[in-house]
Amino acid sequence: xxxxxxxxxxLVQPVGSxxxxxCTVEGTSxxxxxxxxxxxxxxxxxxxxxxxxxxISSEVPQNLSASRPQDRQFILSSKKLLLxxxxxxxxxxxxxxxxxxxxxxxxxxxxTVL
Amino acid sequence: AQSVxxxxxxxxxxEGTPVLLRCNYSSSYxxxxxxxxxxxxxxxQLLLKYTSAATLVKGINGFEAExxxxxxxxxxxxxxxxxxxxxxxxxxxxxxxxMLTFGGGTRLMVKP
Numbered sequence: 179x180x181x182x183x184x185x186x187x188x189l190v191q192p193v194g195s196x197x198x199x200x201c202t203v204e205g206t207s208x209x210x211x212x213x214x215x216x217x218x219x220x221x222x223x224x225x226x227x228x229x230x231x232x233x234i235s236s237e238v239p240q241n242l243s244a245s246r247p248q249d250r251q252f253i254l255s256s257k258k259l260l261l262x263x264x265x266x267x268x269x270x271x272x273x274x275x276x277x278x279x280x281x282x283x284x285x286x287x288x289x290t291v292l
Numbered sequence: 293a294q295s296v297x298x299x300x301x302x303x304x305x306x307e308g309t310p311v312l313l314r315c316n317y318s319s320s321y322x323x324x325x326x327x328x329x330x331x332x333x334x335x336x337q338l339l340l341k342y343t344s345a346a347t348l349v350k351g352i353n354g355f356e357a358e359x360x361x362x363x364x365x366x367x368x369x370x371x372x373x374x375x376x377x378x379x380x381x382x383x384x385x386x387x388x389x390x391m392l393t394f395g396g397g398t399r400l401m402v403k404p
Contacts, residue, residue: 184335221382221396222336268335280326281392283335 180205184269184284191291197242197256199287201269204250209271211252212281213244216266228252264291294319296385296395304401311355311370313398315383318364325366326384327357330397336382342366353377378402 181204191197203209213225224237226244234244241260245253252269269284299314317323324343328336340351347359357368366383383395 222394224392266333270335280338280341281328281336283337285335286333288333 180271180282182269182271182282182284184287186287187285189287189289191259191289193261193291194258197254197259197263197289199254199267199269199289201252201254201284202250203252203271206250206271206273208249209273211246212270212272213252213254214268214270216268216286218265222268226254259289259291261291264289294321294323294385294387294391294393296383296393298381298383298395298398300398301396302399302401304403305373306403307375308372311368311373311377311400313368313381313383313400315366315368315395316364317366317383317385319385319387321387324386325357325359326386326392327351327355327366327368328382328384330380330382332379339368339381373400373402375402375404 184201211228214222215225216222225242226234226236228234228246231246231249242254242256267287267289270281272281295318297316303313305311322344326341327339329339330336339355340349340357342349342359350356355368355370357366359366378401380397380399382397384392386392
C-alpha cells in the first residue's frame with residue numbers, strides 16, 4: 179500500500195534561519211507531488227508541484243523553493259525564513275489525472291518562525 | 293479560471309442532528325469536485341468525489357453530496373452528526389488542466 183511520510187512534524191525556527199522540510203512517498207511510482215501551506219484560520223495555498231524528477235512548478239512568488247531529487251522525494255527549503263512563513267505545511271501526492279484521482283496528504287509539518 | 297466558495301466558515305450542530313456544509317463553484321470546464329476532511333493538526337482525507345458520473349455521491353462516514361449543475365453547488369450533508377465529525381471540511385474543484393482549487397474551509401462543531 180502507498181504511504182507518505184513528512185518530517186519534521188513540528189519546527190520552531192528564528193527569523194533568518196534556513197528551512198528544510200522533507201516528504202517521501204512509498205508504494206507508488208512517478209507520482210505528482212505537491213506542497214501546500216495552511217496559515218492559521220485560512221484555506222490551503224498551493225506552493226509548488228512536481229510532475230517528475232527535477233520538474234518544479236511554483237504557484238506563488240516567495241522566498242521558498244522546492245526540489246525533487248528522486249522520484250518519490252520532495253523537499254521544501256528556504257535560505258532565510260520570514261515571520262510570514264509560519265504555518266502548517268502539507269505534502270501530498272497523486273497518480274492519474276486531477277479530474278479522477280484523489281490527493282493523499284501527509285500528516286503535516288507545523289512551522290513557527292519567531 | 294475556477295473558484296470555490298464555502299459559504300459558512302463555521303457551522304455548529306447538535307449531536308444527532310443533520311449536517312449541511314455549503315459549497316458553490318465556478319469553472320470554465322466540466323469540473324471534478326471533492327470534499328476533504330481535516331482533523332486538528334492532521335493531513336486532509338478524501339470524503340467523496342464527483343467525476344461526472346452519478347450526481348448524488350456517497351462517501352465515507354455517512355456523508356454524501358449532490359452535484360447540482362444549474363445551481364453550481366456541491367453541498368455536503370449527513371443525516372445525523374457524531375461528535376467525531378467535528379473537524380474542518382474543504383470543498384475542492386479540479387479540471388483537466390491539472391489544477392485543484394481549495395475552498396476556504398468550514399469548521400464543523402458538534403455539541404453534545
